[in-house]
Amino acid sequence: MKEEKKKxxxxxIVAAGLLALFILYTVAIMFVDVQPIGPQGSSVGFAEVNQYFHTLFGVNMLLYSITDWLSIAVLFIMFGFAMVGLVQLIKRKSLFRVDSSILVLGGFYVLxxxxxxxxxxFVVNYRPVLIEGVLxxxxxxxxxxxxxxxxPTAIMQFHHLISSxxxxxIVNAFCGIYASFMVIGRVLSGVHWFTDIVGGILLSATLVMLYYSTNQLVNSKASRSSQRSR
Structure with a gap:
């Protein structure tokens, strides 16, 4: 029990560390090597690094459109888990009887x-290209x-929801390939500065780690409560 609590x-602590790293990274982008290299003279931090990768990959608006449309699939995944929670709520007639992992996931989506x-x-950087004439x-x-x-949180949920x-x-492999394609596609499309992609990954790692930690805490408390009631 003590080992579980320590874990x-x-x-x-890891989630807090990732958050601190993300904040420091964001502050650095706002103050380190800031130059007006963006459209309409917009300033960008880590300008030399960002300019290098932007020149290297160029701009591919077709890839941007593909990744933009494919990102809609994520909304269906979120909607699917929302429906799982709703069905459990209707069947069990109490919000507190809905699986804790689904409730935590709902809170995570809000976050x-x-x-x-x-x-x-709170705009840190603007895009390196105009989207339909808009910065x-x-x-x-x-x-x-x-x-x-x-x-990643969907993969965690599928671990409990899919018995086979x-x-x-297969589903988890598809999720991993899909996410990898989307992130790499976003890098190669050139519609973000390289540091924007890194920032997205850092913030995501922070939030996912917080979700995972909260889930573990809730499950641990539920397990201890179940043991006491026996």
Missing amino acids: IQNNF VFLAYLFFEF EASYPSSTTMLMMCIM KRLRN
Whole structure:
């Protein structure tokens, strides 16, 4: 029991460390090597690094459109888990009887959405290209964040929801390939600065680790409560 508690504490420490790293990284982007290399004279941190990768990969609007449309699939995954929770709520007639992992996942989705909204208003970087003539916020890459938040947590959920090991492995492999394609596609499309992609990955790692730690904590408390009631 003590080992489990220590492990959970360490998980939260890792999540806090990732958050600190993301904050420091974001602050660095705002102040280190800031130059007006973006469209309409927009300034970008780590300018030399970002300019190097932008020149290396160029801009591929077809790949941008493909990854943009494919990202919609993530919304169906989120909707699917929401439906799982709703069905459990209807059958069990109590919110507290819905699987704790589904409830934690719902809270996680809200947190991801709030993070997205925050960086829509608190603009760190603008895109290296205009999208339909508009200069849009680019940091962190929202598509990267969505992929790296939703797909890993979906894999964790499938571990409990899919009983067939073979089917579970196939589904999880597809999720991994899908997420990898989307992130790599976003890098190669050139619609984000390289540091925007890295920022999206860092923020996602923070949020996913927080989700995992919270899930472990809730499960641990439920297990101890079940043992006491016997």
